[in-house]
Amino acid sequence: MTAAPESDPGRLLRPFVLTSGGVDDTVPVLDLASMVVAVRSPGDGAEVDPERAAVLRLCTTPHSVAEVAAMLEIPPSLARLLVSGMVAEGALGVGAPPDSHPTDAMLHAVLEGLRAL
Structure with missing residues (x-):
């Protein structure tokens, strides 16, 4: 197992830190195929x-949540929790x-699809 590069301190954080401790039980956890889109931009006043x-x-x-996980290079399970929390x-x-x-x-x-029925 290789050590995380020093230039990427985020790799040393535990998943519960990234998700602020997890998601509340009332928030449905999305599946990996769920499509998500930003409702606001990162600079809309709230500190993110x-x-x-x-x-x-x-x-x-x-x-999709799977694409978010791949592009951010985080585990899919963590991406599901992070995105679910952001939806909530x-x-x-x-x-x-x-x-x-x-x-x-x-x-x-x-x-054509309707005609085929």
Whole structure:
């Protein structure tokens, strides 16, 4: 096992530190395929720890919890807890926003799918 590089002190933190002690029992823990999107930016007045700020910057476009884990290089279980807590706080929304202007190709694909039924 290799030691964490000195330039990355975050690797020495325990997961409960990154998740502020875990998630309350009333907050549903998301699965790895859940899509999340930032509801606010990291600089919207509230002081945010570096991990949460990184999630907010990453999720300006919708990403799955698995993608968040991979891009932040944290265990998937930790990403699920972190993102679930941020959803409970209102910093992240679940699900991708609907496309207000569907393309002709997408509408055609839907029509073909309906005809196949």
